[in-house]
Amino acid sequence: MSTITVQPINPTNPGLGATICNINLESLSNVDFAILREALYTHSVVCVKGQSGLTPKAQAELTRRFDPEAQSYGHGKTIDAKRSILHPDLKTVPHQPEVQVIGNGFVSEYEGLKDIRLKHPHHRTFHKTVIPDEKDVDFTRFYRWHIDAALFGRLNPPMVTSLLAVHIPPARKQTLLYDDGSNDTLQVPLGTTAFVSGYTMFDILAPEQKEFVLTSRIEYAPHPYVWISTAKSRPDGLGMVSEGLEVADNALPPIENASDVQILPMVWQNPVTKRFALQIHPSVVRKIHLKYGSVIDDLASVREIIHDLQRPGIAPERVYAHDWEQGDLVFFNNHGVLHSVVGAFKEDEIRLFRQCNLAASQPPVGPEALMATAA
Template sequence: MTVPLTPAQPAGLTVQPVDYAPSVGKRLRQEQFGVAVSGIKDINNLTDEEFATIEELLYKHSVVVFENVDLNPDGQFRLTRQFDPQAHEYGHGAKGRPDNKSILHPDLRTIPGTPVQLIGNGLVTDEHVLQGLKSPTQLKHPSHETFHKTQLSAEESEKGYTRFYRWHIDAALYERDPPKVTTLYGLQMPLGKGNIVRYDDGTGDELEVPLGGTAFVSGKVMFDILPAEYKSLAVRALVKYFPHPYVAIGTAKSRSTGLGMETDGLEVPLDELPPWEEKHVKTFPVCWKNPVTGNLHLQVHPSGIKEIIIDPLPSTTARSPSTLCPDGAHLTDLKEVRDLMYKMQRPGIAPELVYVVDWKPKTLALFHNRGVLHSITGAFQPDEVRAFWQNNLASTDIPLGPSAEDVLRYA
């Protein structure tokens, strides 16, 4: 099955649904969440027609995958920047890991002369992969063992069980605005191995994934499947994030699903964070409006949230016994904030709603960073080499929230 394109589609370009695993349910298949594109002449130098098609596909299908393409870091930067031509700085900034206390610091190495990041695992010696970084460079794949409150046993890991590491949006969530797109290019990785993701939240949910597969869920689906009373809350709500959120949660621990944090009072106190200003603290709508489709995507980075601000119902909207916060609310109790958001987001990461990219060398994935959540999976041995180039750029605008019409429709 091919995916219909605009009438002006470039000659030779073909688009198909991605290769879904058997675990992917009917909902994602009907949504055509994820498409695979072939026939691009030169991924480093797209024609205007090729880019227009890819941009449309990204906003309509959220994840765009290219197999067996030759990409270089400069080309990756150009491609990423085409989605936001005024953007120029890496999404977390040149100093996006303040004082090296951020939980992101161990995971990123900046390719010299570009905002492209090298990520992965193991001792990397390939000069093409390193692009001027010192050889060898040691990389470490993030593990739930250091981030989650509970861990799988060594025996469970040896049997191939793993967890989602952290469901997130690529965004600094302080001072800089969320990138529109992330580009991820696979260079080296172990092949032919798999894991079983365990949710370990009492549901018994599990998901078979390729080793190191990147998991994606749709913010649109996450919103669409909410009960009506939570849709009403979502279109009226804003989320306020911690200052320097990746530092603030650096001493806290994640839930077993990787979807947000446990609340044990382990966060770094505000007065012990790197210097910060209230004007740079980010507050965003819970729902972000897709600029092409007009759909609402539930887009909250659950790890960094601090407060939820809820507007009252519109005066013309009738109340019912099931209406949540009809008079509005400002939730500041951290456990209450996290528990509410978890209740809203957890249905959207059910196994049948997760698409996982099965990486091979020279695979490139673009994802709509304002329309999906994603997570790393898997645990690698120290001698297993995994190397990727990743790029996203702090945006020049802020995400759009629900329109007045959206609020009236769902509230």
């Protein structure tokens, strides 16, 4: 009989965040993996403490176990594009290309990488407005709410992402500002990863909004992370400001096949609980395909619609801000949560993390697929 225990981190919101104890990830039986998988899809984000010794290979194998047919890193080679906004943030582990190194500060050597300078994403490089420099140490913002996904070509959104805290600087707190006219704020640990539940985001919609998202699909921009590289974000990190600054279509890399442009359901279903999640990457939306074939293609309108649907879901009381400790290994359901980098580090605050996700072997399951199966 397994001795694994699963403890919700916040008893008032048991669907978002749990700690798993008495689990041996180095020799995980099928029974114990089934417990881990059920916990992940029940609580959306799960943490296993004390995993500093986990190798990149073991991390990749654990992550692949949630989708055994998945092979390549979730963004494939799209992060290699120099104009991609993701390019500066990630360093690939040479001997384990599914695993990326992220963090802050200079690291002389790590897993075959030498003399690397990591840079924690800062909102001043991405947002339309910024917090003044003199307040930068004490205040922060959500950098960008997103799903880990290439959203272009044949790379399906990864099912699960794993994050391992290899080294973290001394703890301190920051005040997170939404700066969107709401006066919302949130006290967060330095460098937290913030999560919100797509299931809650769906559940709190009005009935007419639920009908809309259940019957509509999102068309994402081609080469999305190049497309937005010249545009700026809203201050709450939930999508872009519409100023016509996106890279023009004729200046983007070529589109080899029209089918490379991804059109995905707005709502994805949990494989265990069967709940629906409102699962949209707000920064790179381009069009909305409606129930009877018409399309909303005015970009500013598309962005406003998506922001109105998602903004209640990132209210302070609905955010789980993980308080990282060295050795924490966090798995999150990339088909059921949005997450954001948070924090402003000093140059000498060294932070080193490993990230792994794999392009899923199948696209996300949405309402259309379910209705087709039922028919």
